[in-house]
Each structure stands twice: as C-alpha cells, then as structure tokens.
Amino acid sequence: MSQLLRLGIAGLGTVGTGVVKIVRQKAPLLTERSGRSIEISAVSARTRDKDRGVNLSSYAWEDDPVALATREDVDVFVELMGGSDGPAKAAVEAALKAGKDVVTANKAMLAHHGQALAALAEAHGAVLRFEAAVAGGIPVIKALTEGLAGNDIERVMGVMNGTCNYILTRMEDGGLTYDEAFAEADALGFLEADPQLDVGGIDAGHKLSLLSSIAFGTQVNFDAVELEGIGSVTIEDIRQAADMGFRIKLLGVARMTGRGLEQSMAPCLVPANSPLGQLQGGTNMVVIEGDQVGQIVMRGAGAGEGPTASAVMGDVMDVARGLRVSTFGRPAASLVEAVPARASTPAPYYLRMTLADKPGALAKVATALGEAGVSINRMRQYGHNDDSAPVLIVTHKTTRNALDQALAAMEATGVVITAPVALRIEEV
Numbered sequence: 001m002s003q004l005l006r007l008g009i010a011g012l013g014t015v016g017t018g019v020v021k022i023v024r025q026k027a028p029l030l031t032e033r034s035g036r037s038i039e040i041s042a043v044s045a046r047t048r049d050k051d052r053g054v055n056l057s058s059y060a061w062e063d064d065p066v067a068l069a070t071r072e073d074v075d076v077f078v079e080l081m082g083g084s085d086g087p088a089k090a091a092v093e094a095a096l097k098a099g100k101d102v103v104t105a106n107k108a109m110l111a112h113h114g115q116a117l118a119a120l121a122e123a124h125g126a127v128l129r130f131e132a133a134v135a136g137g138i139p140v141i142k143a144l145t146e147g148l149a150g151n152d153i154e155r156v157m158g159v160m161n162g163t164c165n166y167i168l169t170r171m172e173d174g175g176l177t178y179d180e181a182f183a184e185a186d187a188l189g190f191l192e193a194d195p196q197l198d199v200g201g202i203d204a205g206h207k208l209s210l211l212s213s214i215a216f217g218t219q220v221n222f223d224a225v226e227l228e229g230i231g232s233v234t235i236e237d238i239r240q241a242a243d244m245g246f247r248i249k250l251l252g253v254a255r256m257t258g259r260g261l262e263q264s265m266a267p268c269l270v271p272a273n274s275p276l277g278q279l280q281g282g283t284n285m286v287v288i289e290g291d292q293v294g295q296i297v298m299r300g301a302g303a304g305e306g307p308t309a310s311a312v313m314g315d316v317m318d319v320a321r322g323l324r325v326s327t328f329g330r331p332a333a334s335l336v337e338a339v340p341a342r343a344s345t346p347a348p349y350y351l352r353m354t355l356a357d358k359p360g361a362l363a364k365v366a367t368a369l370g371e372a373g374v375s376i377n378r379m380r381q382y383g384h385n386d387d388s389a390p391v392l393i394v395t396h397k398t399t400r401n402a403l404d405q406a407l408a409a410m411e412a413t414g415v416v417i418t419a420p421v422a423l424r425i426e427e428v
C-alpha cells in the first residue's frame, strides 16, 4: 500500500469546503491515525473563481468532474456535488470503472442507483462508501454494517432531515411561522439544492431506503417508501399534540414483517419525553433495534459543514486504513428484492377534524370508528365556532386499513366539515 492517498474532490459547496479544510488543517492527525499521508490532488466545481474561505491554489482544477474522477493522480474520488443523475452519477461510474474507491454524500444518487453502483464497485474491486449521506455526522452506516453485523435488525427509525426538524422545532418553541423557520434552516446550510426534497420528505425517504437496505439485506427501493412531507403539519396540530404530551416529528420507520418490507416517512406523534420527542433543531436521531443488542439511540448533527465533512473523512480514513466493507454491508449480488408492504403495523392514531355543531355529530363519528373496529382512547371538543366545533380523537392501536375505512365512513356521515388530519403515534 502506498504511503500516499490522493483525493479528487468534486463539489466545493458546504460539504466539499468542509472536507478540504479538514484535510488541510488535520494532516498530521490523519497520518498518525491511518499511517498514510492524505492529500488532495485535484478539485472541481461549477465556478472556479469564488472565495470559499480556503486556499485551493495548490490543487489541480478540472471543469469536468468525469475528468477529475479518472485522473492518474487520484486514488479516491470524493463526490460532493449532489443530484441523483447527471454529472455526479457519470463521474462516480467513471471512477469505479477505473477501479478507484469512491466516497460520496449523495443520498439521492444512491437511493435511485445504489444497487447498480454497488455492483459496479464490486465488479471493479473498488469500494463505495456513503456515511455522510445518512444522518450526516452520525456514524450510522458504520454502526449498521460493522458494529451491529451480528444482529438481526428488527426496526430502524429516525429523524433524518435537519431542515424539517428545525422547522417543526422553531414553529413550536420559537412561535415562528413556517417561512421564518425555513429561512433560518437555509442560513445554517441545511437545505438541499431543491428544498422540496427536504420539506417533501424525499431527502429523508432517500436516507431511510439506504438504511433499510443495510438493515434487512434488501436492494434499495426508494420508490416503495410511503412518503409524506411536513407541508400538511399545522401549528394547530403542533399545539394540540404538545397539549397531550406529544411532539410531531418527520419520522422514518422501516421494519420487515411477514407481509414484506414496510418503509414509511411521515409526520408522526412521539411522546414529548422520549429521546425522539426531545430532539431539537437541526439535530438528527437514528434508533436501531437488533435482536441481540436491543435498542440503540444515536443522536447528532445531521447536516452542515463540519458534521457532514466529518462523516466524509471517516470514510476516507477507512479507505486509507485498508478497510473494505461492501457498500450495503454484504455483496451486492446477495441483496434480495424486498416485497414492499404498506406500513400497517397496528398503532394508535391522532385525529383532528371539524364537525358540524349539531346534536348527534360526535356520535356519528364514534359510530364510524366503532364499525370499522377502531376503538377510541381519548376524545375531546376543544373549541367552538359559529356552527362548527374542532374535535380531537386519539385511538387505541389500529391498522391503517381499519383507520382508512373509518375515515371513509366518517366522510359519508355528512357531519365532518374539514377532512380529518390523521397522524400515526409511533411507539418509541
């Protein structure tokens, strides 16, 4: 093994700049820990002449990331551009075909092409690492592929989008509007180039699909993730949930059931005093349950320059040390195609609706629930308008199918004025 490990870095934004800084500032430490000298040979970004607060003059410049990826003096291609297809994918493929190891933070690319890229890496004797892509600075990929390799994983859960958690927290604690909280998340460098990926739950869904693959030995299937963003969460629901001792989180849950692989990313209620309920701001949390280890809770920064660059460097250091773990923790050919299953493990639900304020309205709703086999745990009318009344119901555990049946029956009663908000209460 050569003493020198040469990096080619494509993408010099929030994460890329952070990686350059670590390589420059911590060179002696990195060498001490890996036994190798880690250097940057060349870099690439859209704009060359831009002050990034870091001196790039000693590195070769490539306008074309594919050319960078295949340079003779690059041992590890570090892809930090983003985008599921286009130049990021083309450059990663070119690097792998040239037998170069690849480190990326690009969850969108892996969620869509992870299986093919993992197979390509193996075919060319290269490794493809992506610690930064899931929950940023939290070393969750390493935990699942290495530390927990002796477990059957039973459930993986997580709050994995800093932007969404930041927005929901600031709306509750700071009394900010959605737009104000969004602007703050933007200033902190959390947002994807297309912020709809964040608030639409897509980014978090990408991450969940990657964790599922490692946890359950299945091919990445992002399309099977049931997705709902935070756009439908209102301040009213945040307040009512808080009043009952819950917080609303954009929560990902993956579990393998007898019916197939459940993957859902949706706003859920969690107990306010649970670790997930107490998660504030842009912080992420991943909860893993294994048959031997029990429950593991990992909490930390999921986005931003330092934390994300920290994860990228963790992967680079693994390469430097000669650690060669398969992309999803086992050979790509052995990953099975999971049967996707709708998330319908029984759970309690929070329902909020406005009913016509007339005799028997509440009874009709209760009957609709009862006839679908959904039992009510708590129910209260918490206000009053001219001819309507807002009502909250918390159910006992029920399946999503039974709940949907009840919601359809409620609709047919003619007493429901605004369609019910239905949020799962996840047991954590």
Ligand SMILES: NC(=O)C1=CN([C@@H]2O[C@H](COP(=O)(O)OP(=O)(O)OC[C@H]3O[C@@H](n4cnc5c(N)ncnc54)[C@H](O)[C@@H]3O)[C@@H](O)[C@H]2O)C=CC1
Pocket: 010, 011, 012, 013, 014, 015, 016, 044, 045, 046, 047, 063, 065, 080, 081, 082, 083, 087, 088, 105, 106, 107, 108, 132, 133, 136, 189, 190, 191, 192, 193, 302, 303, 304, 305, 308
């Ligand atoms: N910002 C964050 O906190 C986190 C970001 N990520 C991922 O890391 C990657 C990079 O994210 P950021 O640094 O935030 O993005 P950014 O938008 O700040 O930077 C992107 C960089 O890539 C360059 N780039 C984009 N397209 C290019 C092209 N066609 N050719 C050459 N250069 C190109 C841009 O010029 C820029 O330097 C993305 O995949 C993102 O999803 C992952 C975890 C956290």
Ligand SMILES: N[C@@H](CC=O)C(=O)O
Pocket: 133, 135, 136, 160, 161, 162, 163, 164, 190, 191, 192, 198, 203, 302, 303, 304
């Ligand atoms: N946009 C993402 C960045 C990290 O993956 C987030 O907000 O968490």
Ligand code: NA
Pocket: 131, 132, 133, 134, 135, 136, 137, 138, 139, 140, 141, 311
């Ligand atoms: Na991570």
